[in-house]
Every structure is written in C-alpha cells, then in structure tokens.
Amino acid sequence: MDLSVLDRLKWLQQQQMVSPEFLQILGSDGREELKRVESYLGNNNDELQSFRHFPEFGPDYDATDGCISRTSSFQMEPVKNNGHNRAIALHNKRKPEGKTEKREKKKIKAEDETESSMKGKTNMSNTETSSEIQKPDYIHVRARRGEATDRHSLAERARREKISKKMKCLQDIVPGCNKVTGKAGMLDEIINYVQSLQQQVEFLSMKLSVINPELECHIDDLSAKQFQAYFTGLPEADSKQSIMADFRSFPLHQQGSIDYSVMNGTKDQTSSSWETHSQCLYNSLRTDSVSNFFSLK
C-alpha cells in the first residue's frame, strides 16, 4: 500500500505538533517549511507531485546544477522500496539523526513520487511556489521518467507549464473556450472575444454621447447604489440570482436587439454566439477568477 505524498505530508504535519525533535532535523527553517507545506495542502490538493523546496544544508548541495541533476538522477534508480521500508524510513525521522536522515527521506520521497508519476500524473514546476514563498534561490523542476534532464529543457518545461496553466485560467474566463482545444484555437477565441468586448464598449460610449445631455443629477447616486447591490460580497449563488432578478426587470431584450443590429453588420458567422455570450455576461459574474486576477500584482 503506497502512502501518497499528501498523506505523508499530513503525517509530517502531525509530527510537527507532536515531536519538536523533528524540527531539529529540519533545522531552524523547519517550522517555516512545514508552514509552506501546510499552505500547499490547503490550496493545491491536485498538485501533489510538486517538488517542495527544501532548504539546503551542508556541502552536498552547492550549485543549482548540482541540485537539479541530483533530483533528476533519482529517476533512473529502480524503485526498490516496498511499504515496509518506507514505514521504517518514516519512523526514522523521529530520531534526530541530522542531515543524512533528511537526505534519505528526500530520496525516498523522490522515489515515491517517481512511482506515482509513472502512473501518469503530471508534475508541476516549482517556479510558481518559489515566487509564492519568495525564496527564489533555485528553481526545482521534477523531471518525468525518460525525459531530458539538462538545464535548458527543464527550464523550457517549466515555462511551458506556466503558460498552459495560464491558458487554463483564461479558458474559465472566456466563454466558449471549452469546446476548442489547443493553444491556437483558444487564442482565436480570446482574440474574438476581446474584439467584441471592445466594440461593444465603443458602441455604448457612442450611445452615451447621444443621451448625455439628458443626464440628471440623481442618476449617479442611483447607479452607484445599484452597483453596490449587484456586486456586494454575497456568496456567488445568491449574487447571481439577485443579478438575474434585477436584470429581468430591465427591458433587456429590447436593448440586446438594438446593440446587435450594429454588430451583425460586421460579423456574419458568429452573431448568434456573441448574443448568447453577452447574455451570459449578465447572468454570471465569475467572482472566483476575478478575485484571482485582482489579488495578483
């Protein structure tokens, strides 16, 4: 029975509560490191295989090259451990045996991860974590079995994974991206969507300039209050419903047809899909993805 990495880390966490001597093994950074581990468990449950940034002790890990080649060399070793050995290894952590112990644990962990990576799980690079944790000494990337382990391809792989992660986020934001696969198709969709949004904004501002003379003083207060009603920090389900209710009261369909009579002139094939897209805009405020972007700086 394999201990998954997540289980093992949870076990480690528990150990932190129980045995302070364990901290001696990790050294002064131990608590900090375990906090990092904790944050991993909290946020990224599907990133089990991400390689944790261990603080480097001793003369064994000198340079970046050394680190990466060392970890990648683990992949070539056959997986010898059965559950028994691993249990012993975990047990051994309780004893404050210093650096050798830690290295062994790391080795065993690497093999365990190799095993589960062979089962087809993808490994995330550690570049995001290093930026998260702000200890950007080394970039640790887990090499998959049989892949090139030299510095350049690792860096490239890390970069590619970053990009694909961002594309996934964009998939959530841009409607209609789920059906298209591949970067080029998705980029197409994104471009079309951004263009349509910009055109709509232009159109609306034209409309605003037409009706501007009739702008009354109390309108701005009303608008501000309405927006606060729409956007207050309600749980997402409720906010969506309330928005639906409010917008139903407006003469939406009329408005929609006026907008798209202009659009349909320019776009022949995609007019219907963009109509539904803008209706979707009213119906869904994707608070999760928005908060993601607003929290990043």
Added chain:
Amino acid sequence: MERQIINKRKRVFSLQPNKNPNALFARRYVSHLVPALKKINMNKSSLKTNHQSFEKTVKHEVDMAFALSAQEFAWSRFLQQKLLSSPHDDLISTSSSPSEILERSSKKQVGEKYQDRDEEEGGEIKKRLKELQKLLPGGEEMNMEEILSEIGSYIVCLELQMIVLKSIVQDNTS
C-alpha cells in the same frame, strides 16, 4: 413599480466594501466616469462642438475612467499613458476585423491536415499572439507569459465596464 420594489429590496451595502473586486472596480469606474460626463455636459453648452468630437471626448473619458479604475494592472498604466499623450486620436482601435480572423482560422484548419502539426502550430500561435498584442494596451512591450496574465484581467474589467455602461445607458433611456 416592480423595479422600485426590487431596487428597495436589493439595496444592500457591504460592510467591507473593498473586499469584492467587482464592486471595487464598478464603484471606482462610476466615480470616475459620471463626474467627467457631467463636466463634458457643462462644457458642451459653452463650446460649440460638432457631434463627432463630442463623441471622441466621451470615448476618451470612458477609456480614462476604465484605466483609472484598474490601477493594479500593467495594461491600465499603458492605457493611461496612451490617453494622456494623445487625447484626440482613435484610442482603442482593432487592428483586424473579426471576419479576417475567421478566414485565417478556416485556412489553418485545412492546412493542418497536410502539414506537420508542430511546425504549423508554432507559427499560428505566434500570429495570434501578435494579434493579441495589438489588442491589449501595452501588449507590444510584453512577452508571451505577461500577455497571458494581463489579458485575463483585461477581459474581466472590460466585461464589468460593459455592465456599468449598459446600466447607465438604460437608466437614462428608460
């Protein structure tokens, strides 16, 4: 009547107004745009401007409000700079019409059958990235990763801006 009842029911104010980023953006946007529009209104009566330049001024204010309400992002800074340097040009212009892009994508789908997928994909992606660069304010100076991170926030802010503008327009027409 029904609308007033709904408005009354929904008049909820958050205790933490800055927590929800949608609300923050919308509030900032309205607070920038409406005074600017009022100002334009007041000036319009004094100056005799034709409709086109009036439109341009309104568009300028709309874009300015947009850039000012999303200060956290790189594209908003670029947009602000653009607006401040050239107030009378056509600011947000799309470089190629959507029909062109559709043509290109259909051509690409035919070509993929006969050519090596990887090679084609690299070139196609670069083409599209260039398009994206033109769309996003400040995109020319960013590399691929930055564009991808910025474009998400740009899209969301555009959507929010649209919601705000639509409500303003509807308030005044109905």
